Amino acid sequence: MSLVDILGNALGLGPLGPLEDLLLSFVGAAFVGTFILLNTAVAGPWAKRKITAAFTDRVAVNRVGPFGLLIIIADAVRMLSKELIIPDGVDRPAFDLAPLVLVASALLGFAVIPMGNGIQLADPEVGLAFLFAVASIASVSLVMAGYASNNKYSMLGGLRAVAQNVAYEIPLVITAMSVVLFAGTLQTSGIVSAQAAPLVTIAGVSIPSWYAFVNPFAFVLFIAANMAEVGRNPFDVPEAPTEIVAGYQTEYSSVYFVLMYLGEFIHIFLGGAILATVFLGGPAGPVLPGIVWFTIKIWAFFLFTQWARSALPRVRIDQLIEIGWKGLLELSFVNLILTAVIVGVIV
């Protein structure tokens, strides 16, 4: 039962014709897009500053509106009305396309995420594979941005981004597969419902069999690979402000900068959404409605990335490659095989 069907039932339509299906799909897609943009709008100009300020014992954005919240609107107007400077010698189509691809690919991933209360735009049987496929399109846009900018720092940033993404993509997918071994399906709704069964009951409180509890080793591996995939500390080598200015986004200004920045935040939330779906029972949780729990879970991952940003030093590029290929990759395969053996024996 996807969001489109629920909308159709609410409007009292019977079996959906192709045109009705298309129209309702656009309504659902607009809702999902707005929801994600709202989250990133709060996260980017406001929450990130507040969190970083709290970590470094400062006061930040408290002048405009209650708690400084109106800074979101002020910043949006400010950034959009900046002059767009296109540097000499950029590769024009690629330079313009990179921000577009980054935002679009990250947004598209949310199509198959179950957000609770039946809010799931689409539920194809290959959901999880689709999710990883779409999430990794981002590295294409980072290479485009890095190469097209005609800047040496951007070039280095783009190369680093792709080296990092390819190194951590395999552990990410392999670790997620160890969960599929339990669930036996790639459908995201199936993975979520497989986590609803109680694992143990302690003093009347039953703990659900979220895969983070069933397989904590895989959970830790997945978080590490996920942090690298979304390019956050300690794996923020592609941007590395103290080494290569801003990496692939050095030459982006005005609305293009907004889009690159927005794309990154959507990507963090997409990473959190994948984590919630695969390991934290999706939108499941006591008392509060599902959509609230889903929002709490993706924000928890966002907070975790910001904590890591304030607390952890950055790894070097050679360390990054070695951690990926010599550490996480082997561990993820060990995890897959051990999980397969355990699942095979207890079934």
Next chain:
Amino acid sequence: MSNPWIAIGALGVVAVVIPLSMMAVSSLLRPRVPEQGKTTTYESGEVPTGTTRIRFNIQYYMVALLFLIFDIETVLIFPWTVIYRDAVSQPEIGLVPVLVPMLVFIGVLGVGLVWAWRNGAVRWVRSPGRERIGARES
């Protein structure tokens, strides 16, 4: 039931329209003041020297090649993980015929990875240009 791919396509359209509309709004708002020197690329405030389209570290290719192999492997493991539990629970199949072929498959790749490791494919070497310039030891 609605077709999930229509909904995904709709979100794809929305996901492109959102950034395009932001670009449109920005093009209405922003000033345009062309000026000499503004359009040079940023190189820490210096005048940029040389071209950007330079040769870069071969290491990036090695990592990409390794990735290709393992990525195809993950594609082949995906269907196995989906049917695994069902297949094992059927009495006429059992654990061994499902698990052992995949162990052999992963084992072959493991041997390949050990080979690549010993040949230094995943060791980050410094590009030869750096020694020529005389960069100090890190």
